Amino acid sequence: MSVSYADAAGFPVSDPTPIVSYSPVTLEVPDRPVPLEIKISAPVTGTDLPVILLSHGHGMTNFLSSLRGYGPVADFWAAHGFVVVQPTHLDSTVLGLRDQDLPDAPLFWRDRAVDMRTILDHLEEVLAAVPGLPGRVDTEKVAAVGHSAGGHTVSLLLGSQVTDPNDPREKDLSDPRIKAGVVIGGPGIADEHFSPWAAEHYPMMKYIDFGQMAGAALVIAGDEDLNPHFSSRLSYRWDAYTHSPGGNKTLLTFLGAQHLFGGISGYDAAETSDENPERVAALRALVWAYLRSQLFPGDTSWDIAVKALETRKTPLAKVETK
16 A cells, blocks of 8 residues: 555555545435435545445534535545445424424434444445446445544444433444444533533433443544533543443544544534644544554554654544553
């Protein structure tokens, strides 16, 4: 693999290639109020390509919380050898369903995980919709990445649960087809620091439990990502690491980062409170390296990236494992 440092904040990644993006690919899903729309981005060359399922956040913008968002990371991962699959979840503002009388509105937290599992159930069909892509994808090498509410979606696929005693539905939404997950700025547990506002508006958040989250995960947090609407505790955003079983968990904490990590949700997104192109470049390169090493036995990209991080003159982030 040839190595490039362009657009990767000095971290070694593979040379970029042109990409193709195809959308919408539509799946008719029984009992879903609208069809599931999906965007696929992939490199125009290469074979045995691994897959990233990318789950958007719950933000208030019209298009970032949909298959149209997260271009700075999705385009990068596709250009560097991944097939990136982006669903529009039911909580997306573009669908206008948040205020409807539907189960689990406005977050549609459970439907989000079901969306991801539905894509896996129909992965060959989804990929076949993209001209030139069939036969070039290794459908056994699948990872999931999610930001904010999407981070919670990924944690569910890795084994976390919503343990509401008044909800009789199956608690386990994990999926062994997901070989590794990346949880970026996801919600944490409800303790004495949990906000009464969040408990009132999003009651399921009172029951988030990482005790069964056995899947391999990279948890990404910002050390300035503090939102009192959810918790007055700064470490809330890395609970998926702290409170999940060890043995295959890594915590990547970005210094000075707030909830948008410099602007990962969109190019020039006005909602970004900590705009920092270098942080975006570093995050996407480090996620690339982590997933390469998780999905390809013997790949040393993550070890190399961590060494590069540790030898930087200006500290950018820190890594912890358990």
